Amino acid sequence: MSGTNLKKLAEELGLSISSVSKALRDSYEIGSETKKRVLAMAEKMNYQPNPFARGLRKRKxxxxxxxxxxxxxxxxxxxxDGIQVIAQQKGYHVLTYLTQEDFKNEESTVKHLQGGRVDGVLISLCGNTTSIKHLTDLNQSGVPVVYFDRVPDMLEFPTVTTDDYECGLKATEHLILAGCKKIACLCVAGFLSTTQKRRLGYEAALVKHNIPFDPKLVIQCSNENTANRALIKKLLSKKGRPDGIFASVEKLAISTYYVCNDIKLNIPKQVKVVSFSNLRTASLLSPSLTTIAQPAFEIGKASAELLFRMIEKKNLGNRIEKIVLQSSLIQRKSSAAQ
Amino acid sequence: MSGTNLKKLAEELGLSISSVSKALRDSYEIGSETKKRVLAMAEKMNYQPNPFARGLRKRKxxxxxxxxxxxxxxxxxxxxDGIQVIAQQKGYHVLTYLTQEDFKNEESTVKHLQGGRVDGVLISLCGNTTSIKHLTDLNQSGVPVVYFDRVPDMLEFPTVTTDDYECGLKATEHLILAGCKKIACLCVAGFLSTTQKRRLGYEAALVKHNIPFDPKLVIQCSNENTANRALIKKLLSKKGRPDGIFASVEKLAISTYYVCNDIKLNIPKQVKVVSFSNLRTASLLSPSLTTIAQPAFEIGKASAELLFRMIEKKNLGNRIEKIVLQSSLIQRKSSAAQ
Structure with a gap:
């Protein structure tokens, strides 16, 4: 067993098991002289290279x-928060990187992580991720990776997501049942699977309720709040404006609120609003915002659990898991029927 | 010059300049044998330690x-966003780390950065940072560091902050002038300079307006929203409750709103609220929230500018800069006089 070997190695070297283990995984806490001595002894005692390499990879x-x-x-x-709970149970440290919705940042962060600095990676993609070469490279480097929420659609990537399509349908149907006849869908431009599925759910609800689909009511927004407000203002100012807004992301609902304040459009009397959102202040807004709330904490937990199963090579075989958790509609005043 | 030395060193070793440079900065790409050989030769050839360290630090x-x-x-x-603007001008990449208000995370992140992985570091401290050993270690490792917003108070650290004391005073005085007689100050427990100064400003405003200071009205909150709500509920439910709340951080204002909704206390009629906050939804809340808004974007820019002056060793000499930017009071309905 590798455990016995490590102990024997430590005894022979007159070091603690922990120091030997740290030296073997090239920890900064151990001096280079000691590392050399440990590696030499590991070789001399024929410390099995395979489990050793695996051990290195395992808890590097x-x-x-x-x-x-x-x-x-x-x-x-x-x-x-959900990820931290699981990582703490496993005695792991979590390093969080922000890509700031910038594909170049995402590429260089992923490259940075390829070097084997970490034992596993959890990723949620940028809005403007257009190529997945960096992701396939990361996969091939052998680091276990789980994608959550904003995920690449290809089969080869393990993912944890929410039921975006069903919730797009549910949100739109909720507006229809509240009396809306003309519903706009606010999307973020790009190739994000989440956005695409939420929009498809929106379309499905229209079909289900015999409302003709009008592509002009699908508004492609950006990451620029000012530009988004201008787009939404234009949409809500014209004759025959929509009486319902389905915002596929939170910031577009906030922009809608600002526009309605600005042009004195009453929510929910003149326009009803539903948004995907985990906003802390959703119920404190004027009016309180009806949301599709994602089980964010659970998504974090499930992603980390899956990642640790991959790190520990438990019960997975060659399966690539695709976990889907349910979101829920929380009805508040912004979509109240009159 | 340091360039010449590196070249000579590389020639002598029969290695590429890039490999020698990587070895000297302890890159994972270079084996420990090679590193040892490079270090030994650097010593033998009296490779000047000072310009060497500087060159290494420069555009590593x-x-x-x-x-x-x-x-x-x-x-x-x-x-x-402000940091990114400056970094982009300089052609630098920004890696963002989150410590999640956890001192242990902060310690290990700082240790991780000591290895010379980056050319400079911008830090805002955790709420529960109690020791600064990791910060002095980082300073001594030679990596340029600028602290922003939540900073250590010692003279040796360059900082970019806002006028927390003056704004604590301004916010409290604003409540007094709006008619409040009994103002509570919601703080986050711990040693953060920001919190301390905001609280001192609060006390100064009371003194200025001849209102006796009651330590029971200084509420030490935590990072636990549920516990905070319980504390605030207790405060606002008792007889002789405060008629004004100065929240030193945004999340405590949000908790106050939730409590007031819960116990049917009208803001601003029964209790007025002012908070330090850059909340996107401040003006959309019911009622809209009066805030002390920090010039967050400018703080980011100024911090990055100072950091790059340190990286480039421009116009600094031995000065340690302490930059203070002004925040502003944005009056909204939560503090309206009746």
Missing amino acids: SITIAVVIPEIANNFFALAI | SITIAVVIPEIANNFFALAI
């Missing part, structure tokens, strides 16, 4: 990385 | 690190 850094795109977003705050 | 990674304590906080989102 006792750290996992979390890569998230956005900071001022309560979904990610809660997801990280 | 073309990356700066930003270490922040909290994710769901718009102050940090804006500050990072």
Whole structure:
């Protein structure tokens, strides 16, 4: 067994098991002289290279990385809380990296993590991630990776997501049942699976209720709040404006509120609003905001659990897991029927 | 010159300049045998330690690190935007680390950065940072570091902050002028300079207006929203409750709103609220929240500018800069006089 070997090695060297283990995984806490001595002895005592290499890979850094795109977003705050709970149980440290919705940042962060600095990686993609070469490279480097919420759609990536399509449908249907006849869908431009699925759910609800689909009511927004407000203002100022807004992300709901304040449009009397959101202040807004709330904490936990199963090579075989958790509609005043 | 030396060293060793440079900065890409050989030769050839260290530090990674304590906080989102603007001008990459208000995370992140992975570090401290040993270690490792917003108070650290004391005074005085007679100050427990100064400003405003200071009205909150709500509920439920709340951080204002909703206390009629905050939804809340808004974007810019002056050793001499930017009071309905 590798444990016995480590003990024997430590005895022979007159070092603690922990120091030997740290030296073998090239920890900064151990001097280079000691590392050399440990490696030489490991070789001399024929410390089995294979389990040793595996051991090295196994608990090299006792750290996992979390890569998230956005900071001022309560979904990610809660997801990280969930990740921390599991990491703490496992005695792992969590390093969190922000990509700031910037694909170049995402690429270089992923490259940085390829070097084997961490034992596993949890990633949620940027809005403008257009190529997945960096992701396949990371996969091939052998570091276990789990994607959560904003995930690449290819089969080869393990993912933890929420039921975006069903919730897009549920949110839109909720607006229809509250009396809306003309519902706009606010999307973030790009290739994000979440956005695509939420929009498809929106379309499905229209079909289900025999409302013709009008592509002009699907508004492609950006990461620029000012530009988004201008787009939404234009949409809500024209004749025959929509009487319902389905915001696929939280910041577009906030922009809608600002626009309605600005042009004195009453929510929910003149326009009803539903948004995907884990906003802390959703129920404190004027009016309180009806949300599709994602189980962010649980998504974090499930992602970390899956990652640790991959790190520990438990019960997975060659399966690539795709876990889907349910979100829920929380009805508040912004979508109240009159 | 240091360039010549590195070249000579590389020639003597029969290695590429890049390999020698990597070995000298202890890169994981270079084996420990080679590193030893390079270090020995550097010593033998009397490779000047000082310019060597400086050269190494200069454009080693073309990356700066930003270490922040909290994710769901718009102050940090804006500050990072400001940092990015300057970093982009300089052609630097920004790696952002989250410590999640956890001192242990902060310690290990700082240790991780000591290895010379980045050319400079911007840090905002955790709420429960009690020791500064890791910060003095980082300073001594030679990596340029600038602290922003939540900073250690010692003279040796360059800092960029806002006028916390003056704004604590301004916020409290604003409540007094709006008619409040009994003002509570909601603080986050711990040693953060920001909290301490905001509280001292609160006390100064009371003194200025001849209102006796009651230590029972200074509420030490935590990072636990549930516990904070219980504390605030107790405070606002008892007889002779405060008629004004000065929240030194945003999340305590949000908790106050939830409590007031819960126990049906009208803001601003029965209790007025002012908070330090860069909340995106401040003006959308019911009622809209009067805030002390920090110039978060400018703080980020100024911090990054100072850091790059340190990295480039421009116009600094032995000075340690302490930059203070002004925050402003944005009056909204939560503190309206009746």
